[in-house]
Amino acid sequence: MKIQFWSIGKAHEAFVKEGVEDFTKRISRYYSVEWQIIPVPKNAATLSEKELKKKEGEIVMGLLQQDDYLVALDEQGKEWTSNGLAQFIQARANDSTRTIVFLIGGAYGIDDIVLKRANHKWSLSHLTFPHQLVRLVLAEAVYRACTINRNEKYHHGGGSSKL
Numbered sequence: 001m002k003i004q005f006w007s008i009g010k011a012h013e014a015f016v017k018e019g020v021e022d023f024t025k026r027i028s029r030y031y032s033v034e035w036q037i038i039p040v041p042k043n044a045a046t047l048s049e050k051e052l053k054k055k056e057g058e059i060v061m062g063l064l065q066q067d068d069y070l071v072a073l074d075e076q077g078k079e080w081t082s083n084g085l086a087q088f089i090q091a092r093a094n095d096s097t098r099t100i101v102f103l104i105g106g107a108y109g110i111d112d113i114v115l116k117r118a119n120h121k122w123s124l125s126h127l128t129f130p131h132q133l134v135r136l137v138l139a140e141a142v143y144r145a146c147t148i149n150r151n152e153k154y155h156h157g158g159g160s161s162k163l
Contacts (some may be wrong), residue, residue, distance in 0.1 A: 001092060002099045004065070005138060007108040008056050009131050011037055016136045021034040021140035030146040035135075038063070040106060049108045057111025060103065069100045070118045072110050073134065077121030082155060085141055086148035088120075102142070104134050 005024075012020050012035075018036070035145045041047070041055045064070060069092055080088065090098055103110065103118075115121065117129035124137060 001098055002034075002097060003142065004034055004036060004068075004101045004136070005142075006036045006038060006060070006101055006125045007083070007102075007104040007135055008038045009025060009040060009062075012135065013132045016132045019136045020139050023136070023143045026143045027139070027146060032152070036063070048160050052106065053111040054108065054113075056106045057114045060111075060114050061117065064101065064117065065099065068100055069097045069115075071100060071118075071120045071122050072115055072118035072123045073102065073104050073111055073124060073138070074115060074118075075123055075128075077125075079123050080126070082141065082144050083148060086145035089142070089145050092158050102138060104131055104138065107131070114153040 024033055024035065032114055038056070038059055040058070041052065047055065064097075089100070102122075103114070105111075105114075110118075124134065124141070129137065144155050
């Protein structure tokens with residue numbers, strides 16, 4: 001199985017770059033993994049919020065493959081515990097999912113056309129975070145889930161699954 005992290009916006013900023021790269025390298029011990037940073041449309045500043053989301057949505061829909069399992073990070077999505085995320089990833093591996101795409105939307109979120117295509121909507125938290133920080137949190141959470149699935153020592157928490 002391959003894990004892809006897609007994020008609409010700028011390249012990784014220095015304050016998250018090292019951490020994102022570290023957790024991405026760690027995830028690669030378990031799954032093929034890569035980041036795709038999707039640039040904001042060139043005329044973004046002249047577009048309304050709705051128009052910008054629509055353009056970003058068109059770009060994402062053009063990049064998705066038919067059999068990609070899309071997880072849209074969305075504030076209206078379902079929250080998981082670390083164990084719940086681990087169970088979710090293991091279930092996708094058991095289902096022979098070829099590629100899971102975790103999508104971080106643009107400044108105004110993810111367009112409805114993409115949300116309708118999503119196989120799952122996931123909320124990281126009720127809090128609002130900068131997109132750059134979400135990249136780091138996402139990479140760490142997926143790495144933690146991988147270690148849980150392998151019963152490795154990285155994760156020390158208990159807690160129930162919200163899957």
